[in-house]
Amino acid sequence: MHTTKIKYFLILPALAILLFLTLYPTIFAYYLSLHNITVRTFQNPKFVGIDNFLQVASNNQFWYSVGLTTLYSSIVTPIEIVIGLFLAILLNREMYGKRIIITLILAPLAIAPSLMAIMAKLMFNEFVGLVPYILRYFGTSFAFFRDFTSSFSILIVIDILQWTPFVFIIFYSGLQALPREPYEAALIDGADPRRVFRHITLPLLKPLILLVSVLRVMDAYKVFEYVHITTGGGPGFSTTSATLFVYRVGFIHGNFGLAAATTLFLFYIAIAGSTIGLRILRKVRII
Amino acid sequence: MDVQYINYIYNPRSTLSMHNGRIPRRKALSTAGKVAVGVAAGAVIAGAGGYFAGLTTGGVRTETTTVTAGAQTVRTTVTVPTTLVQTTTVERTIGRREPVTVKVNWWPGPESDAIAKVLDRWNKYLSEETGVKGELVLFGREAHVDKLTSILLAGSPELDIVFEFYLVGKLAPYLEPLDSYFADESLYPYTLADYFPAAIDAFKVDGKIYGIPTDVSVHVLIYRKDLIEKPPETLDELFELARKFTKKYNPESPTEYGFIVSGKTLLFNAMLWESVLASAGGTPFEPGKELKAVEDLTSPAAKRALQLYVDFMKNEISPPDSIAYEYGEANAAFQAGKAAMYVQWNAAIGELRDREKSPLVWDKVGIAPIPGVKLADGSVLHRSHSHYLGYSINKASQHKREAFKLLAYLTTTRAMLDYLKFGGFPPMRSVFYMPEASKVRTEIPELIPILDKYAFPMTNHPEVYTIYDILAKHISAAWSGQTSVDDALKAAQEELRKLLK
Numbered sequence: 001m002h003t004t005k006i007k008y009f010l011i012l013p014a015l016a017i018l019l020f021l022t023l024y025p026t027i028f029a030y031y032l033s034l035h036n037i038t039v040r041t042f043q044n045p046k047f048v049g050i051d052n053f054l055q056v057a058s059n060n061q062f063w064y065s066v067g068l069t070t071l072y073s074s075i076v077t078p079i080e081i082v083i084g085l086f087l088a089i090l091l092n093r094e095m096y097g098k099r100i101i102i103t104l105i106l107a108p109l110a111i112a113p114s115l116m117a118i119m120a121k122l123m124f125n126e127f128v129g130l131v132p133y134i135l136r137y138f139g140t141s142f143a144f145f146r147d148f149t150s151s152f153s154i155l156i157v158i159d160i161l162q163w164t165p166f167v168f169i170i171f172y173s174g175l176q177a178l179p180r181e182p183y184e185a186a187l188i189d190g191a192d193p194r195r196v197f198r199h200i201t202l203p204l205l206k207p208l209i210l211l212v213s214v215l216r217v218m219d220a221y222k223v224f225e226y227v228h229i230t231t232g233g234g235p236g237f238s239t240t241s242a243t244l245f246v247y248r249v250g251f252i253h254g255n256f257g258l259a260a261a262t263t264l265f266l267f268y269i270a271i272a273g274s275t276i277g278l279r280i281l282r283k284v285r286i287i
Numbered sequence: 288m289d290v291q292y293i294n295y296i297y298n299p300r301s302t303l304s305m306h307n308g309r310i311p312r313r314k315a316l317s318t319a320g321k322v323a324v325g326v327a328a329g330a331v332i333a334g335a336g337g338y339f340a341g342l343t344t345g346g347v348r349t350e351t352t353t354v355t356a357g358a359q360t361v362r363t364t365v366t367v368p369t370t371l372v373q374t375t376t377v378e379r380t381i382g383r384r385e386p387v388t389v390k391v392n393w394w395p396g397p398e399s400d401a402i403a404k405v406l407d408r409w410n411k412y413l414s415e416e417t418g419v420k421g422e423l424v425l426f427g428r429e430a431h432v433d434k435l436t437s438i439l440l441a442g443s444p445e446l447d448i449v450f451e452f453y454l455v456g457k458l459a460p461y462l463e464p465l466d467s468y469f470a471d472e473s474l475y476p477y478t479l480a481d482y483f484p485a486a487i488d489a490f491k492v493d494g495k496i497y498g499i500p501t502d503v504s505v506h507v508l509i510y511r512k513d514l515i516e517k518p519p520e521t522l523d524e525l526f527e528l529a530r531k532f533t534k535k536y537n538p539e540s541p542t543e544y545g546f547i548v549s550g551k552t553l554l555f556n557a558m559l560w561e562s563v564l565a566s567a568g569g570t571p572f573e574p575g576k577e578l579k580a581v582e583d584l585t586s587p588a589a590k591r592a593l594q595l596y597v598d599f600m601k602n603e604i605s606p607p608d609s610i611a612y613e614y615g616e617a618n619a620a621f622q623a624g625k626a627a628m629y630v631q632w633n634a635a636i637g638e639l640r641d642r643e644k645s646p647l648v649w650d651k652v653g654i655a656p657i658p659g660v661k662l663a664d665g666s667v668l669h670r671s672h673s674h675y676l677g678y679s680i681n682k683a684s685q686h687k688r689e690a691f692k693l694l695a696y697l698t699t700t701r702a703m704l705d706y707l708k709f710g711g712f713p714p715m716r717s718v719f720y721m722p723e724a725s726k727v728r729t730e731i732p733e734l735i736p737i738l739d740k741y742a743f744p745m746t747n748h749p750e751v752y753t754i755y756d757i758l759a760k761h762i763s764a765a766w767s768g769q770t771s772v773d774d775a776l777k778a779a780q781e782e783l784r785k786l787l788k
Contacts, residue, residue: 039457040749042440125616126606127623143607147767151611234552235610236764251433252554253753254457 032260039254052261073220084167117229148238386420401709463680485744498679503714506562512653532627547629550610554755565670566659567592673742
């Protein structure tokens with residue numbers, strides 16, 4: 001009994017810190033979302049009920065940014081999973097210079113997303129960029145960032161460049177940890193590599209695929225730096241992600257109440273989206 | 288003027304009054320009073336004793352009490368005549384103490400490099416005498432506004448002097464009004480009349496001054512003077528000349544593009560376009576004219592200004608990916624010798640005329656007013672958006688008066704000349720007209736007429752950021768061809784109407 005009490009007592013500091021860091025901001029976010037809080041009214045905010053939520057719900061630009069972010073994450077996640085898995089399988093064998101190759105593959109992970117965006121912007125710049133230079137060398141040219149399609153494509157490329165290594169390293173670790181017995185049995189049975197991959201590797205990696213999908217969708221949904229730095233959400237409003245929309249409302253327009261309501265709205269959308277997503281995955285027996 | 292300031296600072300009595308945050312007057316007088324009562328009582332006893340003893344106390348008797356308050360030691364000397372009708376004088380002597388550190392916030396870049404050097408001088412030569420030491424606190428340029436806003440809203444005293452721009456209207460409730468400080472001649476023996484007309488007004492909210500300008504930003508047309516003999520006067524001339532210097536239309540053109548549009552969806556780019564709008568005869572967002580500017584957004588002048596940029600983009604007179612350009616990329620294109628003209632902030636000129644930074648064009652950079660439209664009298668309308676960077680005092684600061692002493696110094700010609708030499712661009716006439724100023728900043732003679740005749744101040748409306756953000760979003764959509772000129776301006780007008788209603 002005495003030991004039980006002590007253990008609760010011992011976790012108290014950690015619990016207090018955790019509550020302070022999670023509960024307080026959550027409650028404060030709800031408080032903000034129910035008030036008209038701008039830079040000027042910060043000290044005397046007016047209670048507005050669910051007005052901010054109604055404003056968000058009726059804002060076409062908000063729904064556009066949610067749709068765009070969903071499209072973005074649903075494009076980058078499968079591409080990164082496919083490339084990451086391919087690289088992991090490719091390197092999951094003894095080969096010369098493997099360590100160096102893995103180090104090089106992982107290098108983009110060590111770069112801050114904002115720096116990655118700046119580098120990409122320079123890399124694709126018509127006058128000082130490496131990519132247009134190479135294109136010119138081969139007698140062709142292409143203006144990146146000229147419209148929505150090209151700008152959006154560049155954003156996807158940056159994400160894939162930076163986050164495929166993350167997917168790769170998880171799959172690579174997973175492949176290294178897979179049991180050897182099923183493979184030996186398949187080899188004795190004369191299964192070809194494709195069948196081995198389809199019927200052994202893939203099923204064994206399913207939990208990891210799910211984990212990576214969830215992590216990547218969550219992360220991709222929060223895309224901010226790439227958009228903010230490269231396109232600024234433009235041309236026009238066309239590449240504005242949901243987080244950039246919140247940032248604009250909160251920090252450019254200074255409307256903290258509306259920004260908090262938008263964030264909570266996004267939170268509810270994310271919960272609904274992930275629940276539906278998991279159900280679909282279960283239904284099609286991917287997990 | 289500086290000598291006067293230093294002399295003034297050397298006066299210990301004045302220093303105490305200036306430092307009244309350190310030693311409250313009430314406390315000093317109260318202590319002195321207590322001592323006086325005690326001494327008077329003692330004098331009565333001593334006098335009575337002396338009378339009865341046949342002795343005289345003779346002359347003046349002095350008692351000293353030492354009071355420690357904060358970093359200072361105040362010695363209170365009470366002079367008591369031998370008569371019972373006493374007069375009490377309190378002398379305050381301030382002992383040597385550590386200077387108060389005033390935290391000065393800036394953003395990294397040429398301005399902060401310049402102010403760092405000015406502060407170094409202050410700390411070296413004036414810190415001890417004034418009892419104030421300046422310490423520079425830099426925030427990242429990208430997140431400067433976010434962080435500054437958070438600190439001010441939280442009422443944090445961690446910064447004393449804050450560097451802000453455009454946001455004075457929005458942040459005024461969290462900034463110290465400076466009128467009373469300026470009105471106090473003992474505290475501010477200088478003048479603000481030396482600034483360019485709009486500079487001080489830019490920091491006024493509801494008639495009160497909340498800041499002092501340090502830098503002026505104004506838009507100019509930058510052109511290649513080796514290729515263009517006479518810069519374009521009108522918007523039509525601008526378009527024709529830009530076409531002439533675009534390879535697509537003139538294979539002989541030495542430059543690939545005739546003009547650079549800074550087209551990223553960015554409020555600063557909307558400000559750049561605003562100069563073209565105003566020069567086309569449209570109504571810009573000037574202080575107090577915001578609603579009119581919104582109503583005039585669908586005027587023929589506004590349509591013409593937007594159509595010009597759309598034509599630049601559509602006809603590839605501007606680089607096709609310039610739709611994602613901002614300050615840096617536009618400069619890079621010009622520095623690479625790829626473009627003949629562009630509208631830019633005056634801050635770029637220093638970099639463009641620097642032989643090391645711009646080896647291809649440093650000696651070919653021309654500056655002209657923004658091209659406009661011909662008026663009925665035959666003259667051409669030129670207008671340039673101007674705004675000011677400057678500093679204010681955090682309302683939550685615990686060292687406001689000390690902070691003001693440092694600010695006051697920064698309004699002197701001496702300090703601002705140094706600031707200009709080190710990379711800043713103060714909006715002060717006296718500094719601009721000094722021969723040594725033009726030696727370091729060759730653009731000054733070209734900029735004076737633009738500042739004097741064509742510059743209009745940017746609005747200091749509390750929603751200034753939102754105004755330009757909305758404008759940027761819609762005009763950028765038109766530049767990229769996503770929407771028509773009419774629709775873009777109409778959409779911007781509707782959203783801005785809602786905002787300002």
